[in-house]
Amino acid sequence: MSAARTLRGLGGIALVLLAWQGVVGSGLATYDYLPSPVAIAASVPELFYDRGVIGETLHTLGATLAGWGIAVAIGLVLGALLGFSPIARAWGLASVELLRPMPAVALVPAAMLLFGFSIATELVVIVIPTIWPVLVSTMRGIMAAPARLEDVARTLRLGRIETIRKVLLPAAAPAVLVGCRLAMSTALVLAVVAEMIGNPEGIGYAVVREAQALHPDLMFAYVLIAGMLGVLLNAGLVALGRLLLPGAFNRPSAVASASAP
Amino acid sequence: MTRVVRASMPIFELDKVSLAYAMTSGGRARERDGRREVLHELTFSVGAGEILTICGASGTGKTSLLRILAGLTPQSGGEARFRGAAIAGPSEGIALVFQDYSNALLQWRTVARNVALGIERRAAGADVRRRVADALRLVGLENNADDYPWQLSGGMQQRVQIARALALAPSVLLMDEPFAALDAMTKASLQDELLRVRQETGASVVFITHDIEEAVYLGDRVAVLRGSPGRLAAVLDVPLAQPREQVTTREQPAFLALRHKVHDAIGRRA
């Protein structure tokens, strides 16, 4: 993004903050529980001294990353299996398609039954629904690799394993990456949900706690931190993608948007 | 053999018209005081009922010239007049046909409704229907009124665009390389259709092309742009008989001589 565009983007944010501050700070409109940006900013030190914001952030971050990592591993394997094997698809695809549209949060009560208020609940809630975007985009990415590539591999007399390793997997990589990014935001949302309802730890629980204790400024501060987590995780993943697959983002991908739910 | 006798007032008059763009940070070379000149002091006119073809290599500013005539881009220097009045925006009586028919038509409207797009605001229902039907008949698409553009071939889609232009009952058609994206046979058939339309409606036509043969075949006069910024290298009369015919006209010595002249006027590329 050019400098001018970035400045304008920041300008937009600044404008909104100023308007917010103006409306609430001047007393033009007072809601009991809507603090001004200044008040929120002033409460930030409290996060460090009175609350364990670092620990809470790390908890949410850790749970998200762990859940995401497990889900990606499972999703890649299953997605590759379904992608490469028409037999696997014939006997398994319908099951995937039936399970996939289930709203992820429906698992929370079930997980709570089994694991109570614990980190296990949180992980189960994160992992199971996060598998699907990875699985689907991996499968589609592999299936969408142009047939011509396989022909090329055959004329070069590459073995099956070599073909998969050197030709088909790299061709599917951009789609897989898109699936992983989608999975990351899914994982964060689920981590927060689990913390709000099933496991009283982390940022999700912190927001609930402050709301119930009637500390709106701290509550908003936590919300902003949650947003920053989201931005950071996504940016981190994009950077990682660029690192691992340097050419991937410039290539037109065959399945760029196939991983919509 | 006689030239088309022009009516009293020319449709278009250009007097030393120039066009220059201000440079943005992403601009290309050929700057002059931070401006990039596209057209340099063009002077010519277009008569009522005549077909003027404008020919030149890429980059000579042909499309920009058309946009000035269309009122889509204001010139930076000189005077441009349509029917005696200075051009200040898209004028009543001018209709445009673009090269990219796919994006120039509304793919979600039927052919009939596409043709109606320009007139539905300005005329009553029955009047609109009549004008649409007449326009479709003029281009031979009366049986496709309820089809969608994406169902039609490229040539047919271009005819829809022409019908849309004709429905406006314009005094002049401005056409920007309208047949460039079509195959040779469709092109030939549309060229003849254009000549016939001009015969039936009496409209003037300003026709841009980079195809020298097309320029000579269609035109009553051929204007040649050359160089960057584009300058008027020549305006040549085309004393070939009407009606023109694809094979016989193109074999005539006069045609070949003109073709040669236009080719020379365009200039050899470095």
Place this chain on the structure above:
Amino acid sequence: MRMLAAALAWSRGTLPLLAALALWQALGHVSPQFPPPSTWLAALAGLARAGRLAPAVAETLRILVISLVLSTVAGFALGLVIGMSPRLRQWSEMLLEYVRAIPQPVLIPVFVLLLGYSDLMKVVVIGLACVWPVLLNTIAGVAAIPPLTFEVARSLRLTRSDTLRKIVVPATVPSLLLGLRVALPHAIIITLVMEMFTGAVGLGGLMIAAQRKFNAAEVFGLLVLVGGLGLLLTGLSAAAERLLLARWAPRA
């Protein structure tokens, strides 16, 4: 006939799922925490008989549909406005990206605090969560209109409102439909979370209530019900999108 064959072939793929369920049914008696599938149906039937199931489903659907419709309309309108102005687009880019990155469920306690427990709170929370796909897709859809199409409008001397009505809106309807399809699962999820969190009437409320009573059969039964509902809704929306898009179909 061909469709039947295709359907049968597809249903072969449900085998793993059915096998798992059958296994569960057979071994279910082992642990009270994993009641067999047959008990789930019984639990659901029990809820239905007690007159608690239908109102819950109705309430969840009611608030879901209202929020979805309102947020789609708002998202589309806002998307058109922002999309048509490059200036607005640049100024709002970063702000929208940031707000979108906030995990939506986090906003539930915020709005419960601000707006109390009310229909307005519910619509705002759900609407805010599911407006993004429609908004961002619409903005992208407007940006994707070829500049030539706007030139055509200018050369035909269409008024601004005509250009909006006859060209911009029809051209962005496919984006709207795509956004709506993506927004639906988000809307379902956030509706359930909201109900679970507030213990409200609705399927989410029922599920949390069942969990608190440690009624595993009810929990799993409701899980399946919610899954089926999700399946139904996504299937319906996909079909509706296909039907509506038939008109805007294969572009040249």
